[in-house]
Amino acid sequence: MTNSSIYFGEHTGAPDPAEWNGQSVIPVTVMLTLIASIAVGSRMYTRTAITNSLGWSDWFILVALVRQSVYLFVPRKRGQVKR
Numbered sequence: 001m002t003n004s005s006i007y008f009g010e011h012t013g014a015p016d017p018a019e020w021n022g023q024s025v026i027p028v029t030v031m032l033t034l035i036a037s038i039a040v041g042s043r044m045y046t047r048t049a050i051t052n053s054l055g056w057s058d059w060f061i062l063v064a065l066v067r068q069s070v071y072l073f074v075p076r077k078r079g080q081v082k083r
Contacts, residue, residue, distance in 0.1 A: 033065075033072055040065045 040061055047054055 029072055033068055036065055036068070 044054065044058060044062070047058055
């Protein structure tokens with residue numbers, strides 16, 4: 001195998017697109033969601049402690065975090081790759 005064959009997709013180690021490899025993504029997504037939850041919680045606490053109110057951007061951040069948490073923790077059916 002030459003160096004040019006790697007760039008043109010002629011290598012044999014390509015993953016099968018029909019195989020689901022989401023198992024490796026889930027732990028990373030859980031950790032990032034937990035870090036985001038801590039950051040959003042800290043932001044909400046400091047905003048209410050300093051200004052005694054939350055702005056529209058704070059509510060949008062909270063909605064995005066709730067949506068991500070629901071997407072992450074609600075079980076869903078895995079789709080099949082259509083060819």
